[in-house]
Amino acid sequence: MQFVKVGLYDGAQHSGKELVIEEQAITWSNQQTKVPVSVCSYRCAPGFRTAACRGQPLCCFDCVPCESGKISNQTDSVDCLPCPEDYWSNANGTSCVPKVIEFLSHDAMGMTLTVIAVIGAFLTITVLVIFLYNKGTPIVRVNNSELSFFILLSLTLCFLCALIFIGEPTSWSCMLRHTAFSITFSLCISCILGKTLVVLAAFTATRPGNNIMKWLGPTQQRIIIFCCTLVQVLICTVWLVVSPPFPYRNTKYQQSKIILDCSVGSDLAFWCVLGYIGLLACVCFFLAFLARKLPGNFNEAKYITFSMIIFCAVWLAFVPAYVSQPGKFTTAVEIFAILASSFGLLLCLFAPKCYIILMKPEKNTKQHLMGKVIT
Known part of the structure; x- marks a missing residue:
């Protein structure tokens, strides 16, 4: 274990500027400088739905695009909603648009x-x-x-x-x-x-x-x-x-x-x-x-x-x-x-x-x- 100086606290500075952190000096595991993410899967954007991964924790899921004719307009939607009969999903699957006549x-x-x-x-x-x-x-x-x-x-x-x-x-x-x-x-x-x-x-x-x-x-x-x-x-x-x-x-x-x-x-x-x-x-x-x-x-x-x-x-x-x-x-x-x-x-x-x-x-x-x- 090594102790590395990554910043300092100067009480003489103005309020909110007392703590100074040098992020370049922080080294995470495996000599990485990026902050590790503490989630299994990233969030699903609109137009996608979450699909659980078999054998994985609930926080682990895949983002599956909505089928044609269905949309999701929220982040991390569990399911896609079907469009009305005279409407169809747009290319991104985020909204329903009138069908082409x-x-x-x-x-x-x-x-x-x-x-x-x-x-x-x-x-x-x-x-x-x-x-x-x-x-x-x-x-x-x-x-x-x-x-x-x-x-x-x-x-x-x-x-x-x-x-x-x-x-x-x-x-x-x-x-x-x-x-x-x-x-x-x-x-x-x-x-x-x-x-x-x-x-x-x-x-x-x-x-x-x-x-x-x-x-x-x-x-x-x-x-x-x-x-x-x-x-x-x-x-x-x-x-x-x-x-x-x-x-x-x-x-x-x-x-x-x-x-x-x-x-x-x-x-x-x-x-x-x-x-x-x-x-x-x-x-x-x-x-x-x-x-x-x-x-x-x-x-x-x-x-x-x-x-x-x-x-x-x-x-x-x-x-x-x-x-x-x-x-x-x-x-x-x-x-x-x-x-x-x-x-x-x-x-x-x-x-x-x-x-x-x-x-x-x-x-x-x-x-x-x-x-x-x-x-």
């Missing part, structure tokens, strides 16, 4: 889809104006101008109905989303189906004794379109009456977010709506496929076949993405499917006609379209 808003993604939808509607209206201006030319007349106008109007509505999916879901927007989309697409595919029947009947009617065209006049074509669309309207009406879509706050899929989405209400009605559109597309594809090799320089059945292949491929690819996970990306995929299938129909059905009207007017003759031009 996620839906497809007019952000970069939403604005991009909006611009694409508006461009698609503008292109469709442009094609409609071109067809109206050239409605007396053979290429417009031979392909049933009235049905072409119906298809272009329904395609315009298809592009515009994609805009309903962007923004915060409400009761009205949820009911309007799928019903407007399903009815407009049913109208469009019904018009294409009517056009396909006319093309198939027109070439079949050239055979002797075949008078099938009298059963596919303008009135009958309108009845076919009306009846095919009416079936979808009835399905949507029953859907809205029995179990309509409604806005839904999904807090289960991602606990740190509130996903605002539209619940379809009745899954059966939703898949019936999609299934009916698929049925119309398949029937249209089958009939167009049968007529694809009929004579004529401009056999429209070939283009209808291509358009139905694109349409079916887009929606078959959409289904797995739709059922995979909720959120704004699923809504964006649904909008993309609407836009991609609409662009596919527009380009396949009307791009070749517009090319001939605008770039090759010499081919816009009845003889050339019927394959009677001798070169």
Whole structure:
């Protein structure tokens, strides 16, 4: 044992300064100059909780970070408190903050889809104006101008109905989303189906004794379109009456977010709506496929076949993405499917006609379209 002078007491000094300690001269065990700490564990800061160490005294504990969704705002908290349902813990685990609300808003993604939808509607209206201006030319007349106008109007509505999916879901927007989309697409595919029947009947009617065209006049074509669309309207009406879509706050899929989405209400009605559109597309594809090799320089059945292949491929690819996970990306995929299938129909059905009207007017003759031009 050694006695070391580490300070002195001078009673002549002012009050409070009598005792002078030289801390550098104090040496603790193992020749250390730091004062030893007489506790087993340091205190746990806010955002942590104490966890006792097995086999150690009560003063020995570990500091464990609070789990996600729980907080501790005091030092040496024994437990972490859970946040309310619409709140989540911050990064430090010291306070509860409101959960992030996620839906497809007019952000970069939403604005991009909006611009694409508006461009698609503008292109469709442009094609409609071109067809109206050239409605007396053979290429417009031979392909049933009235049905072409119906298809272009329904395609315009298809592009515009994609805009309903962007923004915060409400009761009205949820009911309007799928019903407007399903009815407009049913109208469009019904018009294409009517056009396909006319093309198939027109070439079949050239055979002797075949008078099938009298059963596919303008009135009958309108009845076919009306009846095919009416079936979808009835399905949507029953859907809205029995179990309509409604806005839904999904807090289960991602606990740190509130996903605002539209619940379809009745899954059966939703898949019936999609299934009916698929049925119309398949029937249209089958009939167009049968007529694809009929004579004529401009056999429209070939283009209808291509358009139905694109349409079916887009929606078959959409289904797995739709059922995979909720959120704004699923809504964006649904909008993309609407836009991609609409662009596919527009380009396949009307791009070749517009090319001939605008770039090759010499081919816009009845003889050339019927394959009677001798070169």
